[in-house]
Amino acid sequence: MPRTALTRDDVLDAAAALVRQLGPEALTMRKLAAELGTAVTSIYWHVGNRESLLDELVARTVREMGAIAPSGRSPVDRVLSIARAQRRMLRDRPHLIAMVHERGLTELMFLPAQQALVHELHDAGLRGARAAEALRAIEFHVIGFVLVERNRERSPAQSPAEQDLWDTATAGHDPALARALAAPPDPERLFTTTTRALVGSLLCV
Amino acid sequence: MPRTALTRDDVLDAAAALVRQLGPEALTMRKLAAELGTAVTSIYWHVGNRESLLDELVARTVREMGAIAPSGRSPVDRVLSIARAQRRMLRDRPHLIAMVHERGLTELMFLPAQQALVHELHDAGLRGARAAEALRAIEFHVIGFVLVERNRERSPAQSPAEQDLWDTATAGHDPALARALAAPPDPERLFTTTTRALVGSLLCV
DNA sequence: ACCTGAACACCGTTCAAGT
DNA sequence: ACCTGAACACCGTTCAAGT
Numbered sequence A, B: 001m002p003r004t005a006l007t008r009d010d011v012l013d014a015a016a017a018l019v020r021q022l023g024p025e026a027l028t029m030r031k032l033a034a035e036l037g038t039a040v041t042s043i044y045w046h047v048g049n050r051e052s053l054l055d056e057l058v059a060r061t062v063r064e065m066g067a068i069a070p071s072g073r074s075p076v077d078r079v080l081s082i083a084r085a086q087r088r089m090l091r092d093r094p095h096l097i098a099m100v101h102e103r104g105l106t107e108l109m110f111l112p113a114q115q116a117l118v119h120e121l122h123d124a125g126l127r128g129a130r131a132a133e134a135l136r137a138i139e140f141h142v143i144g145f146v147l148v149e150r151n152r153e154r155s156p157a158q159s160p161a162e163q164d165l166w167d168t169a170t171a172g173h174d175p176a177l178a179r180a181l182a183a184p185p186d187p188e189r190l191f192t193t194t195t196r197a198l199v200g201s202l203l204c205v
Numbered sequence C, D: 001a002c003c004t005g006a007a008c009a010c011c012g013t014t015c016a017a018g019t
Helices: A008-022 A029-036 A040-047 A050-064 A075-092 A094-102 A106-123 A128-154 A175-182 A187-204 B008-022 B029-036 B040-047 B050-064 B075-092 B094-102 B106-123 B128-154 B175-182 B187-204
Strands: none
Touching (some): A040 A050, A075 A106, A075 A187, A106 A128, A128 A187, B008 B029, B008 B094, B029 B040, B040 B050, B050 B094, B075 B106, B094 B106, B106 B128, B128 B187
């Protein structure tokens, strides 16, 4: 018997810590029970089963995801600030965000940020279908960028590193290109550049 | 004993079929053995273990991914055609591509397409670091888009559907926006729009 | 060289039994 | 209301033994 009665929140907190650090595949009911000092089956009484435990962690993540305050002078700058804030939030909770995504709750999670975006799009003079398309373009871009970024970070050492792939021969007599591709991309800079390019194009045409 | 001797390729073919349809988590050594009519342990003799089996499937995918022929008149159109071809390839092999990605072989897999892209960027007058940045921007965009797209397709029915989230109230007195967001996005159109916006912005500035 | 069954250490889950 | 151990049906993998 544990020192104090085991609560549902005890289980959720321990599970969240595990998932946040090591990902959902590291969460086994037996490990969790060992960490909590209870029998495996006690956990089932509190949270049903493994799947609904993960569901609850996802619900928490959606709830925690707060509103976003845009900053900057022009609509483009403010959209950019929202995109940057979204990127940071996504990067901070990679495993949990992936689980939110798998469960189809991404839209709900992003609703506050999207409403802020709509405000900026309206300010920039975009309305109706045009605003809707711009909104989705930005959303796809931000989420997609972070997904690619994370995939790159998680990857084991690239078997043929980009340096080796892009020697001067394959780069088509452009040694400066080969040099630029030899260094790993700076995601911060790349995100700003591409987001600005996309948003600028969407808002000004 | 099986009717004909079991070969390494038999194992790989059966495994590839399983993974292509149902994903890697559906590939259990016991199911595979049952399908091949052999003992589980025979598979180990041919392919080592489950992980190296999956590695070999990934290597096959990278090998199969052929070169890409750009089409179109302007550099922007040709870049767009490459992006579209990449998107189709990525969508056709979702599970295997994800595995390529996890193993850090995405760069290698995309090298032919990237070389085609560099050719177009050069034609458009971009060289050196500018060309490198444009190349990476396009790559992040295409891969990111498909990742988001697949995530949306795989998702179970969105718990609060976008229709419910975006009623006229939250849409900021823009009923046309609310209507546009009520329909699911048309990925084909969105991909073309956003890619053209990004590429146009990268090539013309 | 190739195949086999038995065994091991893991899973998630159910259930009857306890307090 | 809460907790328990035993049991079940799954995993991937190893290994000594067969041909």
